[in-house]
Amino acid sequence: xxxxxxxxxxxxxxxxxxxxxxxxxxxxxxxxxxxxxxxxxxxxxxxxxxxxxxxxxxxxxxxxxxxxxxxxxxx
Numbered sequence: 001x002x003x004x005x006x007x008x009x010x011x012x013x014x015x016x017x018x019x020x021x022x023x024x025x026x027x028x029x030x031x032x033x034x035x036x037x038x039x040x041x042x043x044x045x046x047x048x049x050x051x052x053x054x055x056x057x058x059x060x061x062x063x064x065x066x067x068x069x070x071x072x073x074x075x
Contacts, residue, residue, distance in 0.1 A: 004028050031055040046073035 008026050034052045043049035051074035054066060062070070 004030065027056050045069055050074075 008028070031052045034049070035056050038049060038053070043053060046069060051070065054062070054070050054074065057066075
């Protein structure tokens with residue numbers, strides 16, 4: 001997951017400034033597909049699946065607790 005984010009960040013840095021998308025707005029297609037495969041099942045907090053769900057959830061919708069848990073379990 002970190003490798004994907006790093007590659008996307010490097011690709012962004014090579015684009016003209018007017019085209020660059022904010023890092024918080026990037027939702028890897030692999031994460032979107034994995035969350036879709038859960039078919040609405042709510043994974044255990046801190047699990048790999050939960051981390052994927054958080055990757056596709058809009059950052060503005062994260063709670064303070066979710067931010068802390070994501071940093072603890074997913075980074």
